[in-house]
Amino acid sequence: LGFVEGPLDSPILHVEPVTAERMTVVVAPNHPWARxxxxxxxxxxxxxxxxxxxGSGTREAFLAALQERGVPLDTLKIILTLPSNEAVREAVAEGAGAACLSPLVCRRSLAAGALKRANILLPPRPFQAVHHRERYVPKAAAAFLELARAMPSFSP
Known part of the structure; x- marks a missing residue:
């Protein structure tokens, strides 16, 4: 059992939508966009x-949203590329620039005032559960999948 974001088409995998989230652009509290x-x-x-x-799903989803708005990658000033959501979140909190993150990744920082949301609405990003069509799904995995199905969509 696995979870993926974005579209997936595979003849050997069962793919089931389970939830969605609307990513958010975040900045440091003293950034002009925080107003x-x-x-x-x-x-x-x-x-x-x-x-x-x-290769990050977060990056790809944000770039797709920007492309839809008419803002291609080659027009952006990317000053840092980091390997984890946590590293991105901390760099932004320290004033390095803006970033697009999952609301789950930054909710505590937003609640504490360490980050602020910028006023931009991004499209929802779907999450799917996947498992091999010909493999047995253990009871624990099936129970976990039921919990995932019951999760609300996440929006900023």
């Missing part, structure tokens, strides 16, 4: 960004 004004594409291009590494 809540609506962001333009020009704002996004001028900003210094902290990104996850290539």
């Amino acid at each position: 809540g004004g609506e962001l333009t594409n020009a704002d996004l291009r001028r900003q210094s960004w902290v990104f996850r590494e290539e």
Whole structure:
């Protein structure tokens, strides 16, 4: 049993949507975007960004959302690329720039005031449960899947 984000098409895997989240752009509390004004594409291009590494689902989902808005990757100022959500979150809290993260990754930092949400609405990102079509799903995995199905969608 596994969980993946984004589309997946495999003849050997059973794929079942279980939840979704709406990622959020976060900044340090003293950043101009923390005041809540609506962001333009020009704002996004001028900003210094902290990104996850290539191949990260978070990165790919954010880049797809930006592309839909008409902001391609080659127009962004990416100043840091880091290997984990936690590293990105901490760099942003220290003022390195803006980043796009899962609301689950940054909820404690948002609640504590260490991060602030920027005013930009991103599309939902689906999560699917996957397992091999021809393999038995153990009872513990099936119970865990039931819990995942009952999870609410996450939005900032």
